[in-house]
Amino acid sequence: MLLGAIADDFTGASDLANTLAKGGMKTVQFVGVPREKGIACDAGVVALKTRSIAVKDAVAQSIEALDWLLAQGCEQILFKYCSTFDSTKEGNIGPVAEALLDKMKAPIAVVCPVFPATGRTLFDGHLFVLGKLLSESGMEKHPLTPMTDPNIQRWLRYQTKGEVGLVPYSTVRQGSAAIKTTLDKLAGEGTRLAVVDAVADEDLLAIGSAITGHKLVTGGSGIALGLPENFRKAGKLGAQGSAFSATSGPGVVLSGSCSNQSRAQVVAYTAKHPGIHVAPDELMSGAMSVDRAFTEAMQRLAHQPMIYTTADPAEVGDAQKRYGREKIAEAIEDFFGELAVRLAHAGARRIVVGGGETSGAVVTALEIDAFAIGPEIAPGVPALAETGERGLRLALKSGNFGGTDFYDDALGVLGKA
Incomplete structure (x- = not known):
């Protein structure tokens, strides 16, 4: 294993695995830290569910994943x-990054959450989403991690002990040599994390070249665009194929994301397919249960039903005030996890999930150990094949990813009824 990755949620893991596989690396996505060793692949992506948990727990789980990846011979994390x-x-993000730096005794790591294919760009340290500042993109209303400040350098300083530097776009546009020189200078000054601007894929390729040999890299999946080429130039990559194949069987959609795009996708999908809406109040009161949702879904299974808690953020916010943010989040995740297990046991073979927390709950409940990475359904979202005997095919979608017809497209890529 050449490159090891630690992802803080399940949709992010498949997003990254997609990028690496497209770059020519034989990639396996693991669900949690694997028990076995000696798995043959170029890149191993360990999917954790650490984005919204306590800092100390996120650090501990990330270090456990790091130890396993280093034991597999990974040269870069x-x-x-x-x-x-x-x-x-x-x-x-900050505490985990610093803990990984400490464990690896690495001098510096880049911070680059850029993904131009989905409209995420970084300029002067400010993160934009489809041309809007992050704090004006809808993410400021996220029920778990409201992003109210688009300045990533400043936001990261709240979370970290050390200095956070910046490699501005004026440097990035000069190419990899200039980026490397600036990073070396920052490291020499004691800076351990450096936010790096980027607005296009060519910027990410230049950054990737500049960080050849860096022990630790941090960012969104876009930062991985230039990494496979570094290993290829070193003669360490061969021709690799995908172990993915489509399947046949009933399909279902589970949506827990409340992003703007997710709400539009739910409207589009339920205009053509049965929709079973699970309101927070109904779930908390017991008016809606897994038993009821399962029964209704099975009655409509031939028509690829969607079960969703997706709602306007204001509605979710009101429910959080009544029941508590953590309590309602746990109830929703438990609901989707148990429902997914029952649907799979009843014959569902194609499962598409919307939302990072929902995806984590579903995959954990299904007790899937690893995925083979298949074709890209939309930027950042590949088709996934369970490596176990059950043979499930899944797609795990971050809330804002995919076009309006994503769910129909995803079920089609995963197979047929």
Whole structure:
């Protein structure tokens, strides 16, 4: 294993695995830290569910993943987080990054959550989403990690002990040599984390070349664009194929994301397919249960039903005030996890999930150990094949990813009824 990655959620892990596989690396996505060793692949992506948990737990799980990856011989580690830098002022991105730096005794790591294909760009340290500042993109209303400040350098300083530097776009546009020189200078000054501007894929390729040999890299999946080429130039990559194949069987969609794009996708999908809406109040009161949702879904299984808690952020916010943010989040995740297990046991073979927390709950409940990476459905979202005997095919979508017809497209890529 050449490149090891630690992802702070499940959709982010598949997003990164997609980028690496497209770059020519034989890539396996692991669900949690694997038990076995000696797995043959170029890149191993360990999917954790650490984005919204306590800082100390996120650090501990990330270090456990790091230890396993280093034991597999990884030469470089990538800490993957969301391209909208989902975190609070208290963590978890900064503390995890610093802990990984300490463990690896690395002098510096770049911070680059850029993903131009989905409209995430960084200029003068400020993160933009489709041309809007992060704090005006809808992410400021995120129910778990509201991003109210688009300045990533400043946001990261809230979370870290050390200085956070910046490699501005005026340097990045000069190419990899200039980027490397600036990073070396910052490291020499004691800076351990450096936010690096980028607005296009060619910038990410230049950054990738500049960080050849860096022990630790941090960012969104876009930062991985230039990494496979470094290993290829070193003669360490061969021709690799994908172990993915489509399947046949019933399909279902589970959506827990409340992003603007997710709400549009739910409207588009339920205009053609049965939709079962699970309101927070109904779930908390017991008016809606896994039993009821399962029964309704099975009655409509031939028509690829969607079960969703997706709602306007204001509605979710009101429910959080009544029941508590953590309590309602746990109830929703438990609901989707148990429902996914029952649907898979009843014959569902194609499962598409919207939302990072929802995806984590579903994959964990299904007790999937690893995925083979298949074709790209939309930027950042590959088709996934469970490596176990059950043979499930999944797509795990971050809330804002994919076009309006994503769910229909995803079910089609995963197979047929």
